[in-house]
Amino acid sequence: MKLAMLGGGGFRTPLVYRALLGDTAERRVTEVRLHDVDEARLAAITRVLDAMADGDAQAPVVRATTDLDEALDGVDFVFSAIRTGGLEARTADERVALAHGLLGQETVGPGGISFGLRTVPVALHVARRVAAVAPGAWVINFTNPAGMITEAMAGVLGERVVGICDSPIAMARRAVRLLGLDPQRTRVDYVGLNHLGWLRALEVDGVDRLPQLLGDDRLLLATEEGRLFGSEWLRTIGMLPNEYLYYYYFTRDAVTGILAAGQTRGEYLDAQQSSFYATLNDETVDALAEWDRVRLERNATYMKEARGADDERDDDDIEGGGYEGVALALMAAIARDEPAELILNVRNGTTIPCLPQDAVVEVPCRVDATGPHPHPTPPLTGHPLGLVQQMKAVDRLVIEAAITGSVDRAVEAFALHPLVDSVSVARELLADYRARIPAVDEVFTRGR
Structure with missing residues (x-):
């Protein structure tokens, strides 16, 4: 099989390649095409991959290119991990928000909106090129904000784009391990959006074992979530939140x-x-x-x-990296029909009734040769319901603004975000991001 890695000059590319080296199945990735706009970064990462392969004749062949169509032509899978504007734009995402006394983080709050505005047009271009030169390929999206970008690309590619994140599955596995549960017999109840989800239950033979973890400080404080949120707050809400909810709580x-x-x-x-x-x-x-x-x-x-x-x-x-294992398991399930249970970003359908069917949500799925199939999940209730609906509305406004170039929709997205406290500040944020980041300003000036 052939795999295209977009953003292939990125620092984390070797994590995926290392996972591929460990795959010895007959139907496996034999060629990796690295695509990046920066030739120097491509050369550096290619050196790392060559050292990883260490002359192994079975290692996937690596080809590097700055031509997108050349990277995509005829591939079976596309792994997308691009960063529009680079780390320079990320620092602006953070600093503009902090200058207003708001959270400066790349996927949460104003920074996530700025990141989404400049990335959606690029992701849509990628999706259209995939549809043109590799129509049978599956796209595995790790480009942030992952849920929003996956949803935008799904407008072109439908079910053949899947978003991944290592945070939810790592949290669930830690909890299962600490409780000494059998992963094969444990039903994981996790629901939400990317970087905005909750582990609500761990059921074994119809019995929820999560309360046992929440009630034991020794076990709870052995988890990243326990140390991050504190046992008192976790017992108050009765769930384990995704680590990114720290920025909301x-x-x-x-x-x-x-x-x-x-x-x-x-x-x-x-x-x-x-x-x-x-x-x-x-x-x-x-x-x-x-x-x-x-x-x-x-x-x-x-x-x-x-x-x-x-x-x-x-x-x-x-x-551990984590996401590279999710990507490999996803590819094996689809290409070799090796069923896997994964928490993925996929189209909602009827999984979460309070959200549109074409909204992308992050939920447990069974994956086989036909792709991911979300498991039925109990309804969202309480504050998670309100927060998920509000954030999904923001995501969709950002996508609309990025596609149409509407300043009004962009201001609305900033203003409705729960971490932005004023419409006036929303207008200032958009003006400041446009002034600091050319790729954000281009969203509203192209075609003029």
């Missing part, structure tokens, strides 16, 4: 933590990755060793602003 704390750090996550990654790619310009440097060192450092500092100074991440979380 503890907004002031998050803003204070980011400002106190003196450097946003985007600024940290920009400096780190600039150094990494510059280092790999030296042909004498061990590319794989350098990538691995930087990877562990990057993972260890993930969501650092939300944890206490002495709260270190688990070794498993630092070592």
Whole structure:
């Protein structure tokens, strides 16, 4: 099989390639096409992949290109992990929001809207090219904001685009492991949107075992979620939230933590990755060793602003990427009809009745050769229902604004976001993002 990786010069590309190296099935990926707009980054990552393959004759052949159609032509799967505007735009996403006293984060709050506005047009172009030159391909979307971008691409590709994220399945697996449950016999009740979901139950033989975890501080504080949210709050809501809900439940704390750090996550990654790619310009440097060192450092500092100074991440979380395993399992299920149970971003249908059928939601699915099939789920109730409906409305406004170039729809999206506290501020945010990020301004000026 052939796999195109868009954003192939990105730092996390080797995680996917490493997972492919471990796949020994007869029908597996034998060719990987890396696509990126930056030739230097492509060259650096190709060096890392070559070192990973280490002369293995069975390793997937790697071909790098800056031509999108060349990368897509005739492939079986497309893995999309693009970042429109690069890390420079991400830092603007964060800093513009912080200048207004609001949360500065790349997928949550104003930053997520800015990211979506400039990314939707690019994602739609990719979707149209896939439909033209690789109509039988499945697209696995990891481009953020993942739910919003998957929904936009689904308008072109229908069911053949699936969004993935490692956060929900990693949370569920941690909980199952800590409770000593059999994963094959455990029904996971997780529901929501990307970066906005809740683990509501872990059922074994009709008995929900999640209350056992919530009631045991020792077990609960052994989870990332327990340390992040605190056992008292988790018992109050009776669920395990996706880690990104920290930014909604503890907004002031998050803003204070980011400002106190003196450097946003985007600024940290920009400096780190600039150094990494510059280092790999030296042909004498061990590319794989350098990538691995930087990877562990990057993972260890993930969501650092939300944890206490002495709260270190688990070794498993630092070592594991996670999403590459989800991508490989998804491809194996579809290409080889190896059924898998995965939490994915897919079209809603009738899974969550309170949302439109064409809305993309994040729910447990059974995946086989015909693609993902969402499991029936109990209705959303309480505050998750309201938050999901509000955020889905924002997502759809962003998509409409990005497609039509409507300033009114963009302002409406900012104003209706639960982390933006004024219509006046919404207007200022849009003006500031347009001034700071050319790709955002182009959404509203193209064709003029």
